[in-house]
Amino acid sequence: MRPDPVAEPQGPVAASPFSTEERDAVYKAIETRRDVRDQFLPDPLPDDLVGRLLGAAHAAPSVGFMQPWNFLLIRDRDVLQGAWEAFARANEEAAALFADERQALYRSLKLEGIRKAPLSICVTCDPDRAGPVVLGRTHNPRMDVYSTVCAVQNLWLAARAEGVGVGWVSIFHDRDVRALLGIPERVEIVAWLCLGYVSELYDQPELAAKGWRQRLPLEDLVFRDRWGNR
Incomplete structure (x- = not known):
């Protein structure tokens, strides 16, 4: 068998701006990306579309080009039910942390993505992907996780362009999902994403629309040259 040809080194290309x-x-x-919690349709996502979304995620920047992500595609209803049960237990614990009206509002939020969306993707980070010493991670060991979050954002934006809704589930005990999916201890669970077509999206973030929290003014978050200098 002949070895694959070695790709010729590629030089810089023109950094021209996009068209309008x-x-x-x-x-x-x-601006229109939303965290979808309940509005999923049951229609399955075509394999070629899922492939494009994963390709967008895999094109994310990563420190030292380590590409630490893995994507576990989950469609099995028994596995999804197990994930929902893990979420439901943690969600009850979370609700108890809020008091009075805040707890009532929390409980009114519908969080049915795991059971309604036709596809879930568990995104993980392998800290050993590029060996013990990674260019750019030498002084900040969390850079591999930050890189993986970039992959999540890439997938999310590509999904919006494709008319696919995405919801990020973060309310679960790590040990429950790790056991459910057989994820090794050294691998970090970064995101459980629910994906599916949606018939509509909120015209603003759902938590803002339902009065949980409003977007902060950008000018309050920008400093000049030193912390606190506006």
Whole structure:
């Protein structure tokens, strides 16, 4: 068997800006992306579409080009039911942390993505992917996780452009999902994502629409040259 040819080194290419239409599409995806909690349709996502979303995630930047992510695709209803039960237990614990009206509002939020969405993706981070010493991670060991979150964001924006809703489930005990999916102890669970077509999206973040919290003014979050200097 002949070895695969070695790719020729590629040099820089022109860094030309996008056309107006292309630029506007990028900003539209960013501005209209939503965390979908309940509005999923049952229709399955085609394999080629899922492949494009995973390709977008895999194109994310990563420190030292270590590409620490893995994507566990979950469609099995028994596995999804197990994940929902893990979420439900943790969700009851979370609800108890809020008091009075805040707890009532929390309980009113519908969080049915795991059971309604046709596909879940568990995104993980393998800290050993590039060996013990990684360019760029030498002084901040969390850079591999930050890289994996970039992959999540890439997938989320690509999904918005494809008309696919995404919901990020974070309310569970790590040990429950790890046991359910057989994830090794050294591998970090970063995100459980629910994916599916949606018939509608909120015109603003759902938590803002339902009065949980409003978007902060950008000007309050920007400092100049030193912390606190506006």
